[in-house]
Structures are given as structure tokens and as C-alpha cells.
Amino acid sequence: MATSNDRTRTTTLVVDDDRIIKTIHSKLLSKLGIENQVAANEKKAVDLHCSGKKFDLIVMDRDMPIMNGIEATRELRALGIRSIIVGVSTRSLEQEIQEFMDAGLDDYQEKPLTSSKVISILHKINHNS
Amino acid sequence: MEVVQMQRAWVEYTKSLFREFSYSFFGWMKGFLDAQFQQLQLLQDESNPDFVAEVVSLFFEDSERLLSDLTFALEQQSVDFKKVDAHVHQLKGSSSSIGAQRVKNDCIAFRSFCEEQNVEGCQRCLQQVKQDYSLVKSKLEALIRLEQQIVAAGGSIPMEELSF
Numbered sequence: 001m002a003t004s005n006d007r008t009r010t011t012t013l014v015v016d017d018d019r020i021i022k023t024i025h026s027k028l029l030s031k032l033g034i035e036n037q038v039a040a041n042e043k044k045a046v047d048l049h050c051s052g053k054k055f056d057l058i059v060m061d062r063d064m065p066i067m068n069g070i071e072a073t074r075e076l077r078a079l080g081i082r083s084i085i086v087g088v089s090t091r092s093l094e095q096e097i098q099e100f101m102d103a104g105l106d107d108y109q110e111k112p113l114t115s116s117k118v119i120s121i122l123h124k125i126n127h128n129s
Numbered sequence: 130m131e132v133v134q135m136q137r138a139w140v141e142y143t144k145s146l147f148r149e150f151s152y153s154f155f156g157w158m159k160g161f162l163d164a165q166f167q168q169l170q171l172l173q174d175e176s177n178p179d180f181v182a183e184v185v186s187l188f189f190e191d192s193e194r195l196l197s198d199l200t201f202a203l204e205q206q207s208v209d210f211k212k213v214d215a216h217v218h219q220l221k222g223s224s225s226s227i228g229a230q231r232v233k234n235d236c237i238a239f240r241s242f243c244e245e246q247n248v249e250g251c252q253r254c255l256q257q258v259k260q261d262y263s264l265v266k267s268k269l270e271a272l273i274r275l276e277q278q279i280v281a282a283g284g285s286i287p288m289e290e291l292s293f
Binding site: 020021090 | 165168169171172174177180183184187188191218219221222223225226227
């Protein structure tokens with residue numbers, strides 16, 4: 001079970017171009033005591049990592065304008081980023097989810113996230129570490 | 130109105146937005162809002178008392194832009210269905226983020242007409258989604274107005290009285 005201390009130490013990057021989702025996800029994580037930063041698109045997320053920033057958890061949207069979440073996940077993995085990456089999208093077709101998973105995700109959740117979905121992600125992180 | 134009366138009115142009004150009701154031969158109509166809206170209400174606290182109002186106003190801005198883009202796209206001689214589908218996909222995303230489930234369900238039907246490249250079906254869906262959007266907009270505006278009146282009168286929003 002994640003304690004509030006574990007949560008505070010879990011730094012998170014929310015990557016989404018949808019401002020409604022960004023606002024909701026950021027607030028949800030803060031409310032659960034998880035420090036988080038927002039990147040408005042996948043390019044910014046890659047740039048942040050190139051400049052040396054590191055996060056424990058990355059919440060990656062699938063459909064974004066520049067290279068989309070699938071490409072961005074591949075690029076982050078190619079850079080050697082080993083953070084837990086959770087893909088999010090409103091898509092529910094198995095094939096679409098699998099394509100995203102294959103890019104290097106640790107987990108996939110349908111948008112929008114809820115507190116129970118975030119808690120289940122944290123459980124997985126704590127089991128893996 | 131007294132604070133207590135306003136709070137009671139708020140509880141009743143909020144519940145009515147989630148309630149399903151029977152509607153002639155169309156069968157059961159879904160409520161205006163689903164559980165996702167409750168999630169948003171639960172995220173609001175003293176540190177951010179206008180959270181729901183902020184998210185709702187982003188939803189209004191984005192939806193109105195998308196609805197006008199959709200109207201334009203469907204008026205063209207040769208309709209670009211890929212573009213229409215992308216707009217509908219976005220509207221489905223923002224309506225599900227806020228829990229506006231009738232709008233979201235309209236978008237699901239809309240996308241299947243898009244896939245069939247059925248202009249007439251798409252236009253019917255656009256009318257339906259516009260109608261459901263303006264309904265949920267006026268409901269949400271009324272709810273937020275009531276919340277503001279309660280807070281202005283020194284009361285708090287009785288979230289705990291919402292048992293579904």
C-alpha cells in the first residue's frame with residue numbers, strides 16, 4: 001500500500017494537449033499528494049528529458065498533434081528513460097491499445113483518470129520497485 | 130433565500146442532473162451527467178473552490194469551437210470525413226472528461242456515420258449534439274450560479290448530502 005510519503009516522492013509528468021484533461025489530471029494527482037508537472041505536448045516531454053529532467057511516472061496521452069504518444073514513448077525509451085509510462089486515451093479498441101503498449105508502456109488506462117485508477121497505478125509502481 | 134434552502138435546492142438540482150427518466154418511445158433517456166462529474170466535484174476543495182467552474186468553462190469554450198468547426202466542415206461541397214471525425218473525437222473526449230454523457234453518446238453515434246461517410250446522418254447527429262450541448266450548458270450554468278449564491282451567503286456546498 002502506498003503511504004503518503006511514497007506518493008510525495010513519486011514525481012509525475014502529465015503529457016496531454018487537451019487542457020481539460022491536463023487540468024483534471026494535475027488536480028487529481030495533487031489531491032492524492034503526488035507532485036506533478038504538465039507538458040502541453042509530446043515534443044515538450046521529450047525535450048524535458050533531453051535537458052536532464054527525470055520523473056518516476058509519465059502519464060502519456062495517445063493522440064497529440066506533433067508525433068503522438070506512441071512515437072513519443074518510443075523516443076523516450078530509445079533515450080534510455082526507464083520511468084513508468086502509463087498510456088491514456090479514450091480509445092478502447094484492443095488493437096489500438098496494443099499498438100500503444102508495444103511502444104514501451106508499462107500500463108494503459110482509459111481517460112479520464114479517476115482516483116481509483118491512479119491508486120492502482122501506484123500499487124503497480126510499488127510492486128515493481 | 131436562506132442558505133439552508135439554497136443548499137437543499139442545490140442537492141435536489143444536482144440529483145436531477147444525474148437522474149434517468151423515461152421519454153416516450155425512445156425508451157430510457159440517460160441523465161445529463163454521469164459519475165465523472167461527481168469525480169470533478171470531489172476534486173474541488175478550499176484550496177481551489179472554483180475548480181468545477183474552471184473546468185466547465187474550458188469545456189464550454191472547447192465545445193463551442195469544435196461545434197462551429199464541425200458546422201463548417203459539414204457545409205463543404207466535398208466533406209472531409211477524416212477532419213469531421215477528428216473534431217468529433219475531441220468533443221467525445223472533452224464531454225467524457227466532464228461527464229456530459231448525452232453529448233458523449235451523441236458523439237459515439239456521430240463517429241459511426243462518419244465512418245460510413247454518411248453526410249445526412251452526420252448532419253442529423255450535429256443537430257442532436259448541438260441540442261444536447263446547449264441543454265447541458267444551461268443546466269451546468271444554473272448549478273454553478275446556485276453554488277456561487279450559497280458561497281456568497283456564507284454557506285458551503287453540501288457534497289456529503291449527495292448519496293446516489
